[in-house]
Amino acid sequence: MTVAQIAANTTVLAGAAVLAYLGFQFFQKKKKEIIPWNWEEVGSLSHLYIYPLKSGHRMEVTRAECTEVGLKQTEEDEKVLQLRDRGLVVYAERNNEFRTARTYPQLMQIDISVHDEKHLAIDAPTMRTLYVKIPNNTDNKEIKIKLHKGEECYSIDCGDEAALWFSRYILEKDTGLRLGYHDGSQRRDITKTHNKYLEFYKNLTNSSIGLYSDLTSLLLVNQTSVNDLKQRISNTTISANNFRPNLVVDGLDLKPYTEDNWEWIKIGDVVLRNVKDCTRCTMTTIDPDTSIRDKNREPLATLEKYRMSNGPDALPVMGINLEVRKTGIIKVGDKVLVSKK
Ligand SMILES: *[C@@H]1O[C@H](CO)[C@@H](O)[C@H](O)[C@H]1NC(C)=O
Ligand SMILES: *[C@@H]1O[C@H](CO)[C@@H](O)[C@H](O)[C@H]1NC(C)=O
Ligand SMILES: *[C@@H]1O[C@H](CO)[C@@H](O)[C@H](O)[C@H]1NC(C)=O
Numbered sequence: 001m002t003v004a005q006i007a008a009n010t011t012v013l014a015g016a017a018v019l020a021y022l023g024f025q026f027f028q029k030k031k032k033e034i035i036p037w038n039w040e041e042v043g044s045l046s047h048l049y050i051y052p053l054k055s056g057h058r059m060e061v062t063r064a065e066c067t068e069v070g071l072k073q074t075e076e077d078e079k080v081l082q083l084r085d086r087g088l089v090v091y092a093e094r095n096n097e098f099r100t101a102r103t104y105p106q107l108m109q110i111d112i113s114v115h116d117e118k119h120l121a122i123d124a125p126t127m128r129t130l131y132v133k134i135p136n137n138t139d140n141k142e143i144k145i146k147l148h149k150g151e152e153c154y155s156i157d158c159g160d161e162a163a164l165w166f167s168r169y170i171l172e173k174d175t176g177l178r179l180g181y182h183d184g185s186q187r188r189d190i191t192k193t194h195n196k197y198l199e200f201y202k203n204l205t206n207s208s209i210g211l212y213s214d215l216t217s218l219l220l221v222n223q224t225s226v227n228d229l230k231q232r233i234s235n236t237t238i239s240a241n242n243f244r245p246n247l248v249v250d251g252l253d254l255k256p257y258t259e260d261n262w263e264w265i266k267i268g269d270v271v272l273r274n275v276k277d278c279t280r281c282t283m284t285t286i287d288p289d290t291s292i293r294d295k296n297r298e299p300l301a302t303l304e305k306y307r308m309s310n311g312p313d314a315l316p317v318m319g320i321n322l323e324v325r326k327t328g329i330i331k332v333g334d335k336v337l338v339s340k341k
């Protein structure tokens, strides 16, 4: 072979490698983008909830924008700033670790609203209203808040006045807790911390993840499955709200827990992908309106008897965690369509 021939062969090989790589990339992308066409109507959207503060009180809405990182108020509701699901989180000053209602059930009593173009209003029983300047990363300190499994999450600190208010309300002290804000400008990266999950849940990726949600951008609960659980406990004070869903779907009664088999869900223009069963912890045993823990660990204790996940958590399941594949507006009363693919 002459030098020219070798050069030519190398070019061909390199070209082939590039093509193969691009083809692979295309295939990968393509695989992700095939949205099914065979939809089946299973019910309708009965409730929509946004939790502006992680572990905080729910905000019920009749419509919401479904973004890649979860639900957001629409501009009709709030002209100045639209609150996002789990866009705020309480964290410990000492080590920047997030805090939830698992340790501080009083968090569930906190309501967040938009006060004016510059301030959020934060309310809790026995506390005066706190007005927090809507933080931004020029005026406020950028920090990394540690979430589950030590995952570090981009955040903006809300300042000393908010820190004082939260420390007083939760700890009855002047320091200890601070408030973090996520402006949605960065996505989370779970590839270093959640390997066990990524290996087991094949459809779960970085793009499934919400702002400060435990993992995915959305949680859907089927009312029929909750009704079945309530019957088993014979306690009527337990409701879908114990499970802190974003979407509650109600439909005709067939047999419980069919949502486990839904691979794809379509509500209006929005297309969602089932990426994970939602494993449940002791937070479900705290009454979401009074913050009182159930003495008998219900509804978790009953759920443990018949609905354990076979995934890495070995915890009981209620609801499905969804990735947003096509964004848009969703409304209470919208038809819910599913595809098993
Ligand atoms: C940050 O907030 C301050 C005070 O509200 C405001 O003056 C400033 O314009 C904001 N910066 C950005 C980049 O939004
Ligand atoms: C998401 O995951 C990939 C690895 O699959 C990684 O390279 C990337 O940096 C991650 N982070 C974000 C924010 O997308
Ligand atoms: C995830 O993806 C695989 C194929 O890659 C599929 O077989 C599986 O059913 C999907 N769904 C869920 C919820 O894991």
Ligand SMILES: *[C@@H]1O[C@H](CO)[C@@H](O)[C@H](O)[C@H]1NC(C)=O
Residues within 6 Å of the ligand: 042, 043, 044, 222, 223, 224, 225, 249, 250, 251, 252, 253, 254, 255, 256, 257, 258, 259, 336
């Ligand atoms: C909820 O569960 C019931 C009972 O399994 C089922 O009939 C219904 O299709 C499910 N889905 C919706 C959207 O309600």
Ligand SMILES: *[C@@H]1O[C@H](CO)[C@@H](O)[C@H](O)[C@H]1NC(C)=O
Residues within 6 Å of the ligand: 235, 236, 237, 238, 285, 287, 293, 294, 295, 298
């Ligand atoms: C029902 O649940 C509520 C709240 O979890 C609890 O306070 C109450 O004691 C329970 N009642 C019965 C009869 O188990």
